[in-house]
Amino acid sequence: MKSRSSSPAFFCTHSQKKYKDDTMRFSRMLLPTLKETPSDADVVSQKLMMRAGMIRKVAAGIYNLLPMGLRAVRKVEGIVREEMNRAGAQEVMMPMVVPSELWKESGRWDEYGRELLRLKDRHDRDFCLGPTHEEVITDMVRREVRSYRELPLNLYQIQTKFRDEIRPRFGLMRGREFVMKDAYSFHATDESADKEYQNMYETYTRIFERCSLEFRAVEAETGAIGGRFSHEFMVLAETGEDAIAACDKCSYAANVERAEVRAPETAPGAPSDKKIEKVMTPNKRTIEEVSAYLKIKPSGLIKTLIYETDKGTVAALVRGDFDLNEMKLNRAIDASWVKLADEARVKEVTGAPVGFAGPVGLKVRIVADLSVRSMKDAATGANEVDAHILNVNPGRDFTPEYADIRNAVEGDGCPRCRGTLTIKRGIEVGHVFKLGTKYSKAMSANFLDEEGKERPIIMGCYGIGIGRTAAASIEQNHDDFGIIWPKPLSPFDCEVVPVNVKDAGTTAAAEAIYAELKDAGLDVLLDDRDERAGVKFKDADLIGIPLRITIGERNLKEGLVELKERKGGAMRLVKKEEAVAEAVKFVRG
RNA sequence: CGGGGCGUAGCGCAGCCUGGUAGCGCACCUGCUUUGGGAGCAGGGUGUCGGAGGUUCGAAUCCUCUCGCCCCGACCA
Numbered sequence: 001m002k003s004r005s006s007s008p009a010f011f012c013t014h015s016q017k018k019y020k021d022d023t024m025r026f027s028r029m030l031l032p033t034l035k036e037t038p039s040d041a042d043v044v045s046q047k048l049m050m051r052a053g054m055i056r057k058v059a060a061g062i063y064n065l066l067p068m069g070l071r072a073v074r075k076v077e078g079i080v081r082e083e084m085n086r087a088g089a090q091e092v093m094m095p096m097v098v099p100s101e102l103w104k105e106s107g108r109w110d111e112y113g114r115e116l117l118r119l120k121d122r123h124d125r126d127f128c129l130g131p132t133h134e135e136v137i138t139d140m141v142r143r144e145v146r147s148y149r150e151l152p153l154n155l156y157q158i159q160t161k162f163r164d165e166i167r168p169r170f171g172l173m174r175g176r177e178f179v180m181k182d183a184y185s186f187h188a189t190d191e192s193a194d195k196e197y198q199n200m201y202e203t204y205t206r207i208f209e210r211c212s213l214e215f216r217a218v219e220a221e222t223g224a225i226g227g228r229f230s231h232e233f234m235v236l237a238e239t240g241e242d243a244i245a246a247c248d249k250c251s252y253a254a255n256v257e258r259a260e261v262r263a264p265e266t267a268p269g270a271p272s273d274k275k276i277e278k279v280m281t282p283n284k285r286t287i288e289e290v291s292a293y294l295k296i297k298p299s300g301l302i303k304t305l306i307y308e309t310d311k312g313t314v315a316a317l318v319r320g321d322f323d324l325n326e327m328k329l330n331r332a333i334d335a336s337w338v339k340l341a342d343e344a345r346v347k348e349v350t351g352a353p354v355g356f357a358g359p360v361g362l363k364v365r366i367v368a369d370l371s372v373r374s375m376k377d378a379a380t381g382a383n384e385v386d387a388h389i390l391n392v393n394p395g396r397d398f399t400p401e402y403a404d405i406r407n408a409v410e411g412d413g414c415p416r417c418r419g420t421l422t423i424k425r426g427i428e429v430g431h432v433f434k435l436g437t438k439y440s441k442a443m444s445a446n447f448l449d450e451e452g453k454e455r456p457i458i459m460g461c462y463g464i465g466i467g468r469t470a471a472a473s474i475e476q477n478h479d480d481f482g483i484i485w486p487k488p489l490s491p492f493d494c495e496v497v498p499v500n501v502k503d504a505g506t507t508a509a510a511e512a513i514y515a516e517l518k519d520a521g522l523d524v525l526l527d528d529r530d531e532r533a534g535v536k537f538k539d540a541d542l543i544g545i546p547l548r549i550t551i552g553e554r555n556l557k558e559g560l561v562e563l564k565e566r567k568g569g570a571m572r573l574v575k576k577e578e579a580v581a582e583a584v585k586f587v588r589g
Numbered sequence: 590c591g592g593g594g595c596g597u598a599g600c601g602c603a604g605c606c607u608g609g610u611a612g613c614g615c616a617c618c619u620g621c622u623u624u625g626g627g628a629g630c631a632g633g634g635u636g637u638c639g640g641a642g643g644u645u646c647g648a649a650u651c652c653u654c655u656c657g658c659c660c661c662g663a664c665c666a
Contacts, residue, residue, distance in 0.1 A: 035615065035627065036601050040659055060658070115665070132666070166590085166664055180666090232666095431666065463666070500624050534626035541626090552625055562625095 024492075024518075026527040026539075031068055033539050043239045045474035046171030048483050052543050054491075061168025061176035068543065071491035071523075072470045073179060077158055079210050079488060080181050080464055087203040089154040089183055094136045096160055100126035102135040106442045117164045129162035134439045134461060137184045141457065142445035148188040151447060151457070152196060156183030158466065172467035173427065174241070179466040186440075187458040188449060197434050200462045204233050204430045211469060212486035214476060216426065218244050219254040230433040233464075234426030235472040244426045245408040249419025254408075256423065257327055261404050262413030263370045272377050274391040276360070282386045285355025287320045290388060294379060297321075302372060302380045302392065304357040306341040306349050306364075309333060313341065313349055317359055317368040319375065322406040332367060332403035356381040358389060359398040368400035427472045428465070435459040477567075483544030484567050493522040493587045495545040499533045499552035509561070509576060510551045516580040522587055541566070547586050549579055 034051040041047040049055045054069030065073060081091065100118070103109035108116075109128075117129045130136065137155060145151065158181045168176045183200070187193040201217065208215045213235050220232040232255060234244055245259035246252070254260070284293045291298045301320030306313065311333050318324050330338050343354050349364055350357040358380030359366050372378075377391045394400060412421045439445065440456040449455050470489065477484045485491070494517065498510035510526065517524045525545060527536045533552070540548050550562040561579045563586070564571040574582050 032599090034600070039595090039601070042660080057658095113664090161666095163666075167660095167662095169659090174665095428666075433666095465666085497625095502624080532624060532626085532628065534624095534628080537626045539627085550625075554625070 024523070024525055026525060027529045029068075029525075030066055031543075032066070033542055041171065043170045043173065043475070044478055045173060045239075045471040048474055048478060048542070048544075049171055049471065052483055055171060061165055061174070063172060063175060063177075068491050069470075072485070072489060073467055075489045075491070076211065076466050076469045077179075077181075080207055080466065081158065083203050083207045083210070084156050084181070084183065087154070087199055089156045089185075091157065092137075092140075092155050093157050093159060094130070094133050094140070096130050096162070097127050098130045098133075098136055100128060102139055102443075103128060106135050106138075106439055108135070115163050115165065117162055131161055131163040132463075133157070133159075133182055134184065134435070134459075135443070138439045138443045138445045138459070141184075141186055142440075142443060145186065145445075145447055145457070148447055148449050151186055151188045152192050154183055154185040154196060154200075156181060156462075170239070170241075170471075172471040173239075175467070178468065181464040181466055183462040185460040185462070186445075187460070188447060188455075190458060193434060193436075193458045193460055197432060197460050200432050200460070201231060204432060204462070204464070207464070208233055208235070208429065208469075210488055211473060212477075212488060213429070213469070213473060215429070216244065216246060216253045216424075218246075218426070219258055220431065230431060232426075232428050233430035233432075235429050235469075235476060236424055237427050237472060237475040238425055239475055240425035240427040242426050242428055244424055245412070245421040246424060247414035247417060247419040248422055250414060250417040252414050252416045252419075256408050257325065259408035259412075259421065260415035261370070261406065261408050261421075262415050263404070264374055264413075269374075269376060271396060272391060272393045274377055276392060276397060277390045278382055278384075278387055279390060280386055281356075281388045284386075284388075290379070291320065294388065294390075296379050300375075300378055302359065302375065302378045304359055304381055306346045306357060307338045308341050308345065309335040309338040311335045311365075313345070313364045314338070315349075315357070315359060315362050315364050315366045316405060317366065317372050317400060318406045319369065319371040322369065322371055322409065324369070325405055325407045328403070328405045329367065332401075332405050333365075350381070350383040352381065352383050352385050352387075356383065356385060356387060358383055358392070359394075359400065360389065360392060362398070366398060366400040367405060368394060368402055369406045370402055370404055371406060372400070373402055427468065427475065429469045429472050430462075430464045432462045433460060435461055478544070481538070482542035485544045485546055486567075487546050487587065490544070490546050491523075492525040492545045493517075494547035494549060494583050495525040495527060495540055495543070496549045497527045497536050497540060497551065499536075499550060501528055501530050503553050505556055506551055506553055509556055513549060513551065513561070513576075513579055517583060520580060520584050522584065547583060549583060 032053045037047050038050050041050055053066055056064045058064055100109055116131055119127050121127060160177060161180045162177050165176050168174055185196045215233055215235045217231045217233050220230045243256040245254055245256050281290055281293055284290045287298050287301055287303060298320035303318050303320050305316045305324055307316055314333060316324055316329050326338055346354050361383060372394055376393060379388055379390050380392050382389045408421055410423045414421055437456040437458055440459055445457045446454045447457055473489050474483050477486060496510050496514045498506045501507050514524055514526045544566055546566050548564045555561060555573060559576050560573040561576050562573055563582060
């Protein structure tokens with residue numbers, strides 16, 4: 001093998017520097033900024049990433065990362081990698097193309113659905129593109145680990161995933177192909193797994209703090225990956241796809257799908273003496289229609305939904321102004337699935353078409369939300385076409401089981417304290433799960449414990465959407481002019497802008513400062529294009545590098561250059577000789 | 590998968606209803622002027638009007654099919 005030092009490519013730092021040099025000149029860089037917003041972009045991060053020349057779409061939910069985009073993604077990766085390593089995890093790389101056998105072994109080949117992109121090789125064997133890697137890593141570990149002495153283990157990769165999303169959208173925020181950091185931990189004991197869960201929770205907190213993101217860790221549903229409990233890390237942003245409920249007094253925060261609602265404490269009032277009364281409501285089916293027609297507020301109506309479940313047919317009741325939560329219903333009746341009944345079945349159960357169901361006289365199991373318990377003289381469907389009934393009272397006219405089966409809303413009571421829940425929107429950038437033995441059992445990933453007894457390995461898994469994190473940062477940090485990168489994620493540390501490159505003095509000063517900044521170890525973008533000042537300034541604002549050093553004839557005459565911060569817009573003039581030191585101070589500070 | 594919309598120059602769009610020379614702005618190329626917040630003048634069109642078929646003397650325009658993209662919904666780490 002050829003010795004390393006004989007190769008100039010490895011040895012000569014000068015040639016590397018020169019190469020780097022060229023990529024940092026705006027005039028040489030593939031950095032196609034756009035004045036106009038592409039018509040198919042609909043969230044601000046996607047618009048700005050397109051306009052700032054970071055990404056270009058290749059197909060629905062599939063993107064090219066241009067140099068500027070890749071630099072930002074690499075910054076996120078760098079932080080994630082450092083913190084994962086510091087937390088004791090080891091980096092590996094698994095294949096993107098995975099043989100079907102592994103997925104069949106875990107059972108997910110049939111369970112996962114059409115989001116799993118399947119393909120065949122030339123021998124007609126089945127493969128899939130990995131949307132997540134529990135199977136592969138479990139296979140990897142079961143082949144190598146025999147003893148409790150080799151545990152615990154935390155292995156991670158930063159790799160491209162493919163999920164054939166029904167509806168990709170929002171650029172890098174919900175692509176089909178996307179870069180993800182996924183980590184998997186393996187343990188001999190529950191305590192060890194819990195400890196690692198906590199370790200990852202803290203690591204994630206450090207990662208997102210280092211990314212300068214405003215986020216909350218919230219309790220979450222475990223979803224299709226399975227497992228016992230989990231937290232999502234949510235970046236707070238208007239455009240977030242998830243709604244989260246957070247307490248204004250304590251640290252309680254949960255995905256609204258999951259958020260518990262404190263039971264109302266209103267004491268049951270005097271029983272009503274009003275008799276049930278039937279009213280005709282021709283063709284009024286929805287809560288809105290009935291509410292408007294009968295001039296009763298939605299909160300005075302009881303919504304009755306008929307569900308098919310593996311525990312039989314169930315009528316689920318919520319107050320008219322609330323939404324039923326299917327997952328809560330599922331848990332409340334301890335079902336393995338629930339499904340809204342179709343029209344024919346509703347007619348069978350209630351004797352009326354959809355829109356006129358009510359609890360009174362129903363022969364099926366009735367589960368009512370806690371909000372129904374205190375309702376008095378409510379209106380419901382009459383189980384008869386074009387009719388509703390008034391003055392319905394739970395306990396008197398029907399006797400349901402009570403449970404928390406609705407979505408939390410703004411103003412609900414916190415389940416943990418006396419505080420009030422507020423609803424915010426969030427972008428899920430990270431997720432930590434405790435998996436348990438779901439995969440190790442299915443795939444026989446076992447180890448021998450101290451007593452020589454074979455036991456399934458206990459697992460955890462921990463994901464971070466890398467591109468999504470970069471996009472989330474833009475959602476949270478931008479203004480009308482463009483991106484405002486926080487220093488840790490910025491593609492460059494600073495940008496040098498010579499106002500007029502045709503002026504020899506300006507160019508010389510800019511080149512000198514540029515060279516010095518690079519020698520100081522900064523990533524510097526030099527806008528050496530022969531463009532008008534306005535064009536360069538607009539692009540600088542759009543690209544959003546934290547510090548801009550502007551060099552122009554006017555100030556140069558006084559021996560001065562200008563430093564401008566992208567965030568906040570603070571601008572100051574410094575002596576030319578001090579510019580580099582000031583810039584370094586700002587970047588490192 | 591259901592509902593709606595859009596495919597015309599690199600980007601943003603008009604033209605289509607009522608068939609007859611392919612157009613506007615930006616970008617791009619050349620020249621001159623200009624040079625601290627997206628310059629001005631002059632010249633230049635870089636196009637399979639998404640694709641296929643049909644109607645017609647003639648199709649960007651009308652009809653059929655098809656592909657792609659976007660939005661709303663259902664779904665979802």
